Amino acid sequence: MAAIIANILHTMNNRENDSIDVLLDYQSQKLQDLIEEIVQCCKERTSFLSKKFDIPEAELRCLMLFGEERYLTAKGISQKLDVAKSRVTKIINGLVKKRLVESIDDPKDARIKLIGLTSKGQKKSRELSDFTKDLHQKLLLEFEPEQRKMVISCLEILRASMEAVKNQMV
Amino acid sequence: MAAIIANILHTMNNRENDSIDVLLDYQSQKLQDLIEEIVQCCKERTSFLSKKFDIPEAELRCLMLFGEERYLTAKGISQKLDVAKSRVTKIINGLVKKRLVESIDDPKDARIKLIGLTSKGQKKSRELSDFTKDLHQKLLLEFEPEQRKMVISCLEILRASMEAVKNQMV
DNA sequence: TCCTTAAGTACATAGCATGAACCATTATTG
DNA sequence: CAATAATGGTTCATGCTATGTACTTAAGGA
DSSP: OHHHHHHHHHHHHTTOSTHHHHHHHHHHHHHHHHHHHHHHHHHHHHHHHHHHHTSOHHHHHHHTTTTSOSEEOHHHHHHHHTSOHHHHHHHHHHHHHTTSEEEEEOSSOTTOEEEEEOHHHHHHHHHHHHHHHHHHHHHHHHSOHHHHHHHHHHHHHHHHHHHHHHHHTO | OHHHHHHHHHHHHTTOSTHHHHHHHHHHHHHHHHHHHHHHHHHHHHHHHHHHHTSOHHHHHHHTTTTSOSEEOHHHHHHHHTSOHHHHHHHHHHHHHTTSEEEEEOSSOTTOEEEEEOHHHHHHHHHHHHHHHHHHHHHHHHSOHHHHHHHHHHHHHHHHHHHHHHHHTO
């Protein structure tokens, strides 16, 4: 089917005026489908990780925030995960129940609770980041070496353009 | 920061052996971040559409299935959306309540209900697909004309590679 | 006719996420 | 310094996403 369309396009290409519109139509449809499929694949990946590590997706995402920082606050997590702070309470509760995280009172400010990984949490977090790193390395190795740089810069273009369209839409 | 790393990489590049590993590390991290951001942007887009059209995301997705086919069955929808059939019942109920869809009994098989768009549903569906088509066209137009083909083929490579990694993971 | 399979629904359960109301505690300001 | 405002967190009500099991009805084959 795609081949047929491509063929039609090809025969029309160097002849007429509105063939440009046809090409644009075809390309934007293609773009839409590809993005759709890629996003779908990523969704499956996160769902897979959640099952593999037996931790809900939101909690996994939270666990991965402790990359650099030793301690995080509920507010900080709320901002990084881009969710309401009431949501963070739930997520932290889940992680505390699993003994992956523990919260201590901030000695300076009694309102604040400092959330930190337990050693069990550090282990899980490490495993998780190792796994996803490995996954993306495998992905990279699927490309031909010359393609790698190109794919990355294409994604950079795509991301920037998506950002631009988003802003232009307000 | 990225510039510094890139610089380090550059000075190391044509000299030593394990600089390849460093490059791979850098690139896979980059890849991970880019994919993350792109997926995030898509999530925001669907959430935006849901608010704009005042219809839950799952129902929107369902509405978009009536592209070619006149009627769909619950089972068919379940397969296309890749959700449990009990989920489909809920989704259809929502759409029926909004008078966007109606179900009639299959004259041939009393077990089956044929789901079809109402005229109101057709209108919404059309609006929706027009909007997303426009969006992707805008996106395409953000690229330089020469880039368009390249970005698309890069996404094709990416999609194929993700598929490959997924299969290789079982 | 009996049994199996298929289509669809109901219900219990779980996760994701928000927003409003609320309780402490800290900061500000008159 | 005391009243008030702002901040950090929790609780609760609500709604969407999604699954799986059990159930009903219908179709179709042995």
